[in-house]
Amino acid sequence: MxxxxxxxxxxxxxxxxxxxxxxxxxxxxxxxxxxxxxxxxxxxxxxxxxxxxxxxxxxxxxxxxxxxxxxxxxxxxxxxxxEANRTLVSGRIEIAVDSPHIVMPLLARLQARHPGIVVGLILGNAAETREALLAERASVAMLTDAEIHPDLHLEEIAVSRICAVVNHAHPLAGREMLHLRDLDGAAMVLREPSSVTRKTFDRACRKHGIVPAVLMELDSREAVIEAAAVGIGIGIVSSLECGSDARIATIPITGPDLTNRHAIACLARRRNLRLIRAVFGLATEADARDSE
Missing domain, CATH: 1.10.10.10 (Winged helix-like DNA-binding domain superfamily/Winged helix DNA-binding domain)
Known part of the structure; x- marks a missing residue:
């Protein structure tokens, strides 16, 4: 052989x-x-x-x-x-994410600490990101509301809140906070039903009897923000994904059912690999600083 x-x-x-x-x-x-x-x-x-x-x-x-x-x-x-005693001066790691926003600060810290490491970024939705990790196309993944899996090692690094995005001419644009009932019957542009953000929002709406008027279902958060920016309807995004766009106002929505938990993950049997340990260490260091 x-x-x-x-x-x-x-x-x-x-x-x-x-x-x-x-x-x-x-x-x-x-x-x-x-x-x-x-x-x-x-x-x-x-x-x-x-x-x-x-x-x-x-x-x-x-x-x-x-x-x-x-x-x-x-x-x-x-x-x-x-090679455990050698310095991390070179190498490559594949990282799968369902949003570039949550991973970019980590990549900046990784580049500053280990400038010789090359990162391959695999972008996809939540299901594709998890599958990339389980299929070993990626060594590390950022997962949202991840279910426990015997083959995965996970460490929580962030909690995000569901937010509404509207253009500045929208009647809600001046609000500092929204209640879910403010969206009952409202014209909205949402992610596809398989999106984790969409699932969280839909679950909260069903629980509280809220029925928004869904005008569009779009397959990316960028498309949702663009649609909201031109006034088609109210968009729904995660607080970690809003970015900085002068055309829109981002408004948090109150309620205990409107948060998502984000974790860094790897295959359990590979958690002690040196480079994976380094990435996890940088992610959890930042999480500890943010919680102080």
């Missing part, structure tokens, strides 16, 4: 792409393709379905990935153990 071929397969299965796997392994894309082709031909099977944009595992490929993932995860842990 050729371990170079297996490692190439493992990289493609994690990354979902021959090109990204080549970058991960620091070899050429044709070399990765050659390793996979040789592996498939030797054992007379098909491991991936190739498309124009990705490489999807076949059932046989998925079964093999269940073995190679833990195998090369242990190799990475062994490498980390052997």
């Amino acid at each position: 050729n371990l170079f071929q297996l490692r190439a397969f493992d990289a493609v299965s994690r990354e979902g792409s021959f090109t990204r796997a080549a970058r991960r392994l620091c070899i050429s894309q044709p070399a990765v393709t050659g390793h996979i082709k040789a592996l498939e031909e030797r054992y007379d099977l098909v491991l991936f379905r190739r498309t124009a944009r990705s490489a999807e595992l076949t059932p046989q490929g998925r079964a093999l990935a269940d073995l190679t993932g833990p195998l090369f995860g242990l190799v990475e842990q062994a490498e980390d153990l052997l």
